[in-house]
Structure formats: structure tokens, C-alpha cells
Amino acid sequence: MFFKNIIGHEFQKKALIRTVRESRISHAYLFFGPDGIGKRLISVEFAKILNCLRGESITEEVSKGERCDCHSCKKIEKGIHPDVFFVEYKGIKNIRVDQIREEVEERLFLTPFEGRFKVAIVDEAERMNPNAQNAFLKTLEEPPPDSVIILISSRPEALLPTIRSRCQLLEFRGLSEEIMLKEFRKRTDLSPDEAWVAVKLSGGSLGKALGLDKNVLSERKEIILKLSEINPKYASQVLGFVESMPTGSSSEDLEKLMFVFEIISAWLRDLVLIKIGFDEDHLSNRDLVSPIRKLAEKWSVDNILDKMKFLENAWYAVFRMNANKQIVLENLVLKIAE
Ligand SMILES: [Zn+2]
Known part of the structure; x- marks a missing residue:
């Protein structure tokens, strides 16, 4: 056939x-x-x-x-x-x-x-x-x-x-999320929540979803929870987070870091969705609803959009302008935590 x-x-x-x-x-x-x-x-x-x-x-x-x-x-x-x-x-x-x-x-x-x-x-x-x-x-x-x-x-x-x-x-259009999820789960042994994030981040491309770094994917929850709780007054928290990031110059590290940026971006998008009244099914991080709701109460929509813009500029600085990753990430974390 x-x-x-x-x-x-x-x-x-x-x-x-x-x-x-x-x-x-x-x-x-x-x-x-x-x-x-x-x-x-x-x-x-x-x-x-x-x-x-x-x-x-x-x-x-x-x-x-x-x-x-x-x-x-x-x-x-x-x-x-x-x-x-x-x-x-x-x-x-x-x-x-x-x-x-x-x-x-x-x-x-x-x-x-x-x-x-x-x-x-x-x-x-x-x-x-x-x-x-x-x-x-x-x-x-x-x-x-x-x-x-x-x-x-x-x-x-x-x-x-x-x-x-x-x-x-x-x-050709991207596959529906429903078909993607079914096929993705057939081919990987990730948890349903992780599989869902992979599908949401891949825009209808099963090839992209399957190519995502599984290690970074499994660290997603921890990355988001850490970022949600960082207090900008404590430099050690900010530096600790940056140190845990893949900041090496190998192409593997660059790809991983790019994926971390996508994870952060999806999380900020989730925050906006909750703020403007979407229900939880629309979120990428469906397993993090309560910490997302908690933060959404603290931050205004404008504030979150501001952080998203900052993230976009940071992405450009790191991946296009070859800026110092540690410095860019420190500033990014401070901006997100403010
Ligand atoms: Zn034939």
C-alpha cells in the first residue's frame, strides 16, 4: 500500500x-x-x-x-x-x-x-x-x-x-494535536504530560516532536518550578539557575539551550492564556496548573508580555549575535523573577 x-x-x-x-x-x-x-x-x-x-x-x-x-x-x-x-x-x-x-x-x-x-x-x-x-x-x-x-x-x-x-x-498542513499525541506516544515512553508538551511545542510536526531532546524535556517541570520561585534578591538563586543551564559552545548544548528557551516561552504563554481566561486544556504545561495559576495572580498581562519580549531579545542575542550566554541568562532570569 x-x-x-x-x-x-x-x-x-x-x-x-x-x-x-x-x-x-x-x-x-x-x-x-x-x-x-x-x-x-x-x-x-x-x-x-x-x-x-x-x-x-x-x-x-x-x-x-x-x-x-x-x-x-x-x-x-x-x-x-x-x-x-x-x-x-x-x-x-x-x-x-x-x-x-x-x-x-x-x-x-x-x-x-x-x-x-x-x-x-x-x-x-x-x-x-x-x-x-x-x-x-x-x-x-x-x-x-x-x-x-x-x-x-x-x-x-x-x-x-x-x-x-x-x-x-x-x-501540507501540520498534523492535528490529537493525531500527533497518539503517534508520539506510540513511539516514545514519555509520560502523557511530557508527550503533550512535546506536541504543543512542535507545531504539527511529528518529526520535530520526535527530535526534541528527551533529557531537557524531562527537566522541563523542574526548570519551570525553579524559575517560578527564584527571588531576585538572592544572587545565589539566580546564579544557581544559570549554572544548571547548558551554556557550552557545542552544537548539542546550543540545541539544548534553544529548547530551554522554547520551554520558558511556552510557560509564559500559558500564563497569558490563564490571565485572559482560557481553560486549562489549552495550556502546554497541563501538569503545572496550580503553580501557573498562583503566578498568574501575581503578574499582570503587560508584565508577562514584557518578559516575553525580553526572552525574544535574549534569544536573538545568544543565537544570532553570539553574546555571552551567562550574562544574557542572568539578565533574563532577573527580568523573569522581577
Ligand atoms: Zn511497486
């Missing part, structure tokens, strides 16, 4: 199957929507459908409930099919013209080796610089026969309008 390993996105899956069944396959697609919600997986699955050796029976395949094990589907799954290739630019800021020529155009214009279609999947397509996008436009205007280009982007607005208009657009 195609798409068996992909949760949600029912409309998009059906639409893609329909274009194949009705022979209305487009030369170019733009899959867009938030990162980590399955666009890439769906593009691989679509490449399989396009080249499946049992392609005639797509309807049956879908209803049979088994994954196709034909030679072509297996090769695509393993990433070794000569006619299906990925263009990825992890870690590179800009995709240049020569890369597009070498990695996409030259390969697309070859006759398919063994498949029906040559499929180029371009992840993070918005990273093409304007020259590369213009070069790419030519391929989109006169696409080689038997070729399908799938552009994937979380920022489609960064693509030239002329590129967007040459593609069939397919929008």
Missing part, C-alpha cells in the same frame, strides 16, 4: 494517486508547508507510484493494505533507483546555478534507465539563489519528456513567482 508509512495528509495522498490514475501527471510539483511534517516522505512515495512495476493496479494496491515489494519500489525506498534522485543542500546557504545544472538538469535530460519517469526531488528548494532559480525556470518551461520535478519548501514565498506558477501546488 502506498503512503502506508505516512500519517495524516489524506487529501494530498488521494490527490496524488488520482493524478496518476487519471494520467494527469504534472511535470512539476511544489509541495509546501511546515518542516518535518512528511512532505519528503510523500515525495518518495509518489516517485514509487510513478515508477511502480505494478502501477496499473494502484487502486488495488491502495486497498490491499500491503506495501509494494516490486523491484522498482524497493530500489526507490533504499534510495538506489537510478531514475529517482534527491537534491539536498543541508548546511549550504545558497544553491548555485552550476549545482542545479549538474545535479538536476543534466540528469533529467537523460532517458530513464529503468523507470517510466525520471524524478528529481529538490528539498529546501527556496535555497536556490535567484540565478539558480532562473536557470531552473528554463527546465520548468521546457521540461524533458518523462520527467517529474518535485520541489519541497517550507518557505514557498522565497521562490520566484514564475517558478511557483509553473508547478502544481500542493499544500
Whole structure:
């Protein structure tokens, strides 16, 4: 069964199957929507459908409930099919013209080796610089026969309008919190409260939720409770908190610290939600309702919004301006505790 390993996105899956069944396959697609919600997986699955050796029976395949094990589907799954290739630019800021020529155009214009279609999947397509996008436009205007280009982007607005208009657009939205929670709990052994926080912090991206640092997640409650109780008059409390933070310069520490910022931000948001009358089901930290209510009585909405703004600036100072983490964190804790 195609798409068996992909949760949600029912409309998009059906639409893609329909274009194949009705022979209305487009030369170019733009899959867009938030990162980590399955666009890439769906593009691989679509490449399989396009080249499946049992392609005639797509309807049956879908209803049979088994994954196709034909030679072509297996090769695509393993990433070794000569006619299906990925263009990825992890870690590179800009995709240049020569890369597009070498990695996409030259390969697309070859006759398919063994498949029906040559499929180029371009992840993070918005990273093409304007020259590369213009070069790419030519391929989109006169696409080689038997070729399908799938552009994937979380920022489609960064693509030239002329590129967007040459593609069939397919929008992907984040998964619902309900589906996310169910799937997340199937795959982790975190407590229901921790799983809920992970879901709330991941904006519909199961990939992001699963990638969150489990150690930081399990320290969340302690981090929030400590922050709630710090008295700014006692320097030792402020320094103690900062010392317990991951302030090293390794990428692991940076990622952890970024996650701590997200936790603090979600907690401040919870405080605002309670202040303006939302019920507890809307909170990210559902297991901390009573300390949140207690603080909400003490702080005004303006005061909390002020702290949120401070947090945002602190984030920018640490992760964009490379400021001294200890100093920024000390000021942040003092601001939050005031
Ligand atoms: Zn197959």
C-alpha cells in the first residue's frame, strides 16, 4: 500500500494517486508547508507510484493494505533507483546555478534507465539563489519528456513567482494535536504530560516532536518550578539557575539551550492564556496548573508580555549575535523573577 508509512495528509495522498490514475501527471510539483511534517516522505512515495512495476493496479494496491515489494519500489525506498534522485543542500546557504545544472538538469535530460519517469526531488528548494532559480525556470518551461520535478519548501514565498506558477501546488498542513499525541506516544515512553508538551511545542510536526531532546524535556517541570520561585534578591538563586543551564559552545548544548528557551516561552504563554481566561486544556504545561495559576495572580498581562519580549531579545542575542550566554541568562532570569 502506498503512503502506508505516512500519517495524516489524506487529501494530498488521494490527490496524488488520482493524478496518476487519471494520467494527469504534472511535470512539476511544489509541495509546501511546515518542516518535518512528511512532505519528503510523500515525495518518495509518489516517485514509487510513478515508477511502480505494478502501477496499473494502484487502486488495488491502495486497498490491499500491503506495501509494494516490486523491484522498482524497493530500489526507490533504499534510495538506489537510478531514475529517482534527491537534491539536498543541508548546511549550504545558497544553491548555485552550476549545482542545479549538474545535479538536476543534466540528469533529467537523460532517458530513464529503468523507470517510466525520471524524478528529481529538490528539498529546501527556496535555497536556490535567484540565478539558480532562473536557470531552473528554463527546465520548468521546457521540461524533458518523462520527467517529474518535485520541489519541497517550507518557505514557498522565497521562490520566484514564475517558478511557483509553473508547478502544481500542493499544500501540507501540520498534523492535528490529537493525531500527533497518539503517534508520539506510540513511539516514545514519555509520560502523557511530557508527550503533550512535546506536541504543543512542535507545531504539527511529528518529526520535530520526535527530535526534541528527551533529557531537557524531562527537566522541563523542574526548570519551570525553579524559575517560578527564584527571588531576585538572592544572587545565589539566580546564579544557581544559570549554572544548571547548558551554556557550552557545542552544537548539542546550543540545541539544548534553544529548547530551554522554547520551554520558558511556552510557560509564559500559558500564563497569558490563564490571565485572559482560557481553560486549562489549552495550556502546554497541563501538569503545572496550580503553580501557573498562583503566578498568574501575581503578574499582570503587560508584565508577562514584557518578559516575553525580553526572552525574544535574549534569544536573538545568544543565537544570532553570539553574546555571552551567562550574562544574557542572568539578565533574563532577573527580568523573569522581577
Ligand atoms: Zn511497486
